[in-house]
Amino acid sequence: xxxxxxxxxxxxxxxxxxxxxxxxxxxxEGIIVSLKQEDGxxxxxxxAPIPWFGSETLxxxxxxxxxxxxxxxxxxxxxxPDTLPACQFGFETALTExxxxxxxxxxxxxxxxxxxxxxxxxxxQSGYRTFKWKIAVNPIDEELAIFDLLVQKIVQNLANGxxxxxxxxxxxxxxxxxxxxxCDKLMANxxxxxxIEQPLPRSQFEQMLELxxxxxxxxxxxxxxxxxxxxxxxxxxxxxxxxxxxxLIIGSPSKLRQFCQQNQIDTVFSxxxxxxxxxxxxxxxxxELSHHNRAVGFGINHWFQ
Ligand SMILES: O=C(O)CCC(=O)C1=CC=C[C@@H](O)[C@@H]1C(=O)O
Ligand SMILES: [Mg+2]
Numbered sequence: 001x002x003x004x005x006x007x008x009x010x011x012x013x014x015x016x017x018x019x020x021x022x023x024x025x026x027x028x029e030g031i032i033v034s035l036k037q038e039d040g041x042x043x044x045x046x047x048a049p050i051p052w053f054g055s056e057t058l059x060x061x062x063x064x065x066x067x068x069x070x071x072x073x074x075x076x077x078x079x080x081p082d083t084l085p086a087c088q089f090g091f092e093t094a095l096t097e098x099x100x101x102x103x104x105x106x107x108x109x110x111x112x113x114x115x116x117x118x119x120x121x122x123x124x125q126s127g128y129r130t131f132k133w134k135i136a137v138n139p140i141d142e143e144l145a146i147f148d149l150l151v152q153k154i155v156q157n158l159a160n161g162x163x164x165x166x167x168x169x170x171x172x173x174x175x176x177x178x179x180x181x182x183c184d185k186l187m188a189n190x191x192x193x194x195x196i197e198q199p200l201p202r203s204q205f206e207q208m209l210e211l212x213x214x215x216x217x218x219x220x221x222x223x224x225x226x227x228x229x230x231x232x233x234x235x236x237x238x239x240x241x242x243x244x245x246x247x248l249i250i251g252s253p254s255k256l257r258q259f260c261q262q263n264q265i266d267t268v269f270s271x272x273x274x275x276x277x278x279x280x281x282x283x284x285x286x287x288e289l290s291h292h293n294r295a296v297g298f299g300i301n302h303w304f305q
Contacts, residue, residue, distance in 0.1 A: 003035035021170025045094030046278030085251035093281035106299035112137035129161035130295035136170025166197035270297035
């Protein structure tokens, strides 16, 4: 079947710039692709790259879209190269109907630094019980002190709740060990620290594998497994703790589905701060493939003005 193909770049400014060890992210740019069938039905998909995670750049995605003919078919879509994972996701999901996903548990992202404490209260009051906090943004002694207050403020009251820490690869090995020792002690006192996400840079996989065997607190790989190729490599090198899956940059949903059906991996699905177009498709995939005991990192989606 042939589809009439159009694409529309978008640009959205974050209400609160996202502060991580990678820096401050102020504007999210992406592309909405539309595929119109002969009967007039239109399917949409979203291309939302995060090049610093290993996906293609927005420019590369735009160049790919511009290189396509006006009419394309599913054969061309399923042959999009693995070097364009965000395009693979955007075009493939534009092909498929995405029914409303069943209800999922959501995790709320807290801002880095001490503003996390005040930000957590309204989120907790609105029902969130899982929170993710960015670390390796401020000096570790400052963050450990803030974490102490955060735990007292919310986590201890969290019946069946949890807190996740995301370092975006910004800790040194010694800092990672200090965070893990701190979390293990809190875990021993009944605080549910669900995991520490990407404590070390992608280049230190072996050290993270060793850490994962040395502490009770679990580790989740994110930047290390951002594309399906990287995920398969980490799996083949022995990673069996948690895999963060960002559907919009992982690549082909059908290839991801195949891998998850062949390998029972522990996954947590995560947003790339996409629009509702990508979010709907991503939540559908999450509801299909995620271990339902892990909240999905798509909470508070009103990140934009
Ligand atoms: O996973 C979540 O809970 C929310 C999404 C999220 O934290 C991120 C999305 C995109 C890039 C990063 O800034 C960050 C992450 O590292 O997981
Ligand atoms: Mg992360």
